[in-house]
Amino acid sequence: MKKGLLTMAGVLLTVSLVSAGTTVPVLAEEETTLVYGSGDYTRINPAMDEHGEINILIFNGLTAHDGDNQVVPGLAESWDFDDETNTYTFHMAEDAKWQDGEPVTAEDVKFTIEAIMDPENIDKIVFKIVPDDNAKALQLKSGELDLALLTPKDAAAFADDEAYTCYDMKTSDYRGIMFNFGNEYWQKNRDLIPAVCYGLDRQAIIDAVILGQGMPAYGPLQRNIYNYEDVEHYDYNPEKAKEILEAAGCEMGDDGFYYRDGEKVGFVISVSAGDQVRIDMAQIAAQELKEIGMDVSVEIPAQTDWAGQMAFLIGWGSPFDADDHTYKVFGTDKGANYSGYSNADVDKYLTEARQSADPEVRAEAYANFQKALAEDPAYAMICYIDANYVADSNIKGIDPDTIMGHHGVGIFWNVADWTIE
Numbered sequence: 001m002k003k004g005l006l007t008m009a010g011v012l013l014t015v016s017l018v019s020a021g022t023t024v025p026v027l028a029e030e031e032t033t034l035v036y037g038s039g040d041y042t043r044i045n046p047a048m049d050e051h052g053e054i055n056i057l058i059f060n061g062l063t064a065h066d067g068d069n070q071v072v073p074g075l076a077e078s079w080d081f082d083d084e085t086n087t088y089t090f091h092m093a094e095d096a097k098w099q100d101g102e103p104v105t106a107e108d109v110k111f112t113i114e115a116i117m118d119p120e121n122i123d124k125i126v127f128k129i130v131p132d133d134n135a136k137a138l139q140l141k142s143g144e145l146d147l148a149l150l151t152p153k154d155a156a157a158f159a160d161d162e163a164y165t166c167y168d169m170k171t172s173d174y175r176g177i178m179f180n181f182g183n184e185y186w187q188k189n190r191d192l193i194p195a196v197c198y199g200l201d202r203q204a205i206i207d208a209v210i211l212g213q214g215m216p217a218y219g220p221l222q223r224n225i226y227n228y229e230d231v232e233h234y235d236y237n238p239e240k241a242k243e244i245l246e247a248a249g250c251e252m253g254d255d256g257f258y259y260r261d262g263e264k265v266g267f268v269i270s271v272s273a274g275d276q277v278r279i280d281m282a283q284i285a286a287q288e289l290k291e292i293g294m295d296v297s298v299e300i301p302a303q304t305d306w307a308g309q310m311a312f313l314i315g316w317g318s319p320f321d322a323d324d325h326t327y328k329v330f331g332t333d334k335g336a337n338y339s340g341y342s343n344a345d346v347d348k349y350l351t352e353a354r355q356s357a358d359p360e361v362r363a364e365a366y367a368n369f370q371k372a373l374a375e376d377p378a379y380a381m382i383c384y385i386d387a388n389y390v391a392d393s394n395i396k397g398i399d400p401d402t403i404m405g406h407h408g409v410g411i412f413w414n415v416a417d418w419t420i421e
Contacts, residue, residue, distance in 0.1 A: 020246050021396060025117060031124055032123055033124065033126075033420075034122055034395060034420060035144060035145045035146040036124065036126075036146065036147045037130040037139060037145040038129055039130075041351075048331060056141045057412055057415065060074055062075050062076040062090050063076060063079075064160065065320060067399050067401065067402045068322055068402070069402065069403055070221075071320075071321075073093075075093060075104055076090035076091060077091055077092070077093040081293045081357050086355060092104060092106070093360065095179070104188060113410050116365065120416050121416070121417070121418055121419045122419075122420060125190060127403040128144070128145060130148070131274065133150065133151050133276060137150055137154035137158075146391065147389065147390070147391045147392065148390060149387060149408050150388050150389075150390055151276065151277055152209075152211040155389075155390050156211060163392070164390050164393055165392075165393045165394060165395070165398075166389065166390050167387075167388070167389040167390070167400050167411075168213055168386050169400060169408070169411070170384075170403050171317065171385060171404040172222075172319040172325075172406070173315060173316075173317040173405065173406050173407060174217045174222070174315065174381065174385070175278065175381070175382045175407060176270060176313075176315075177196065177282075177312075177313060177380040178311060178312045178313075178339045178379050179310075179339055179341075179378070179380075180306070180307075180309055180312070180339055180340060181342070183308075183309070183310050185267060186310070189260065189265070190249055192244065192245060192250075193377050195241040195248075195292070196233075196241075196294070196380045197234035197377055197380045197381070198241035199236075199291075199294065200236060200289070202286070202381075202382055202383050205284050205288075207278045207384055208280070208284060210385055210386070213223070213246070213385070213388065214383045217381035217382055218232070218233035218234060218372065218374070219370050219374065220232060220316065220317065220325065220373075220381075221322055221326070221370065222384060223319060223384065223403055224322050226353075228365035228366065228367040228370040228371070231370050231374035232375070234374075234381070238291065241292045242293065245258050245265065245293065250293075252293060257293050257295045258293040258294065264295050265404070266294045266295025266297075267296055267310040267311050268297050268299050268310045268311065269299070269311045269312065269313055270299050270300075270304065270310070270312045270392075271312070271313045272304060273301075273302065278300070278315070279300060279312045280312075282298045282313045285380075285382065286298050306338050312338070312339075314338070314339075314379060317405065318405055319402075319404065319410065320405075322353065322362070323353065323354045326350055326353075327350045329375065330343075330369075330378055331346070331347055332346075332347050343376050345372040346372050346373055349365045349366070349368040349369035349372060350369055353365035353366050353369065387408030389411055396419045396420075396421060397414065397419055399413070402414075
């Protein structure tokens, strides 16, 4: 830990203090510094990128989230909802102003609301771009970084060192095998997907890859208030997987793999380069599926070919409203539906849920959505992964109990309360 500069990877971010309507200069005689090891940024825009830790430090929204991920006032002090038109009206705080003293107006909201957050106890923040996981761990150990999100295996090396505090934080971030329904193979073999789901030993993957720091996944809302447990979990059952294959007309060949209509049953899982956790998960999953007679392999292409690939080791999950990573991910032709998945019942229930503000109506709609998705899986779910943050022990105030988001994002939600001793 160093005095004088808060560093978080490559981009130097100097933050002046802003309260509602007042700009306060930093008067500390000696500045405090925190260095965070971050992934790279091609842009900093909260309207386009939801996975960047830096966004919460330099942008305010109409609303915010507290430690329980509940919606609380931000630049808007209150809001109303019109059931007839499905319209929200936000009432801006009268003293909401930009850093230069100009008032924040409705015209500003149309573009995006930008405001600088008040880090009362830390004077400057620097993001240091460290894309490589191993390099993050090394730089944390050498003192070049003060805080970083590490892989479970790298984080374990700091567990017994009093100079560091390890935070094993729960997340809504899940991993699964996404099937490309635009691919001819799945157009012919979609009915074999339940066999894939039953063929995965999720706990074995969790134990081997993330050292037990996660939980088996059966649906996309397990960390959400609208989770519905009474659906098929597809618990590991290799015999049932084989029964599904054989019931579909697959026959075991002399080479130990099933064949259907003369073609070997199997597929390729694509994984993004640089994410060793996903690569390891995909390789173990492929081996487990080979053991039930499916010829599955893993490829690591230089670029993701969403249209051409057969399957992909996907990751999603939001700690906020259930609509966030469901409607756009599983809805027919929606922007983040990279699989080409389409199910009329899924569309119906997701639409019902997002058109109501009544918790009971939404709970029923999301329960029906989860039932429909389990009956016709878009993914073979694998697990939810914990976020392993390691910090210099001089940093105080990090909230260990808040559910983190996709890619473990969210640790800075209460940075205004942090101190550096």
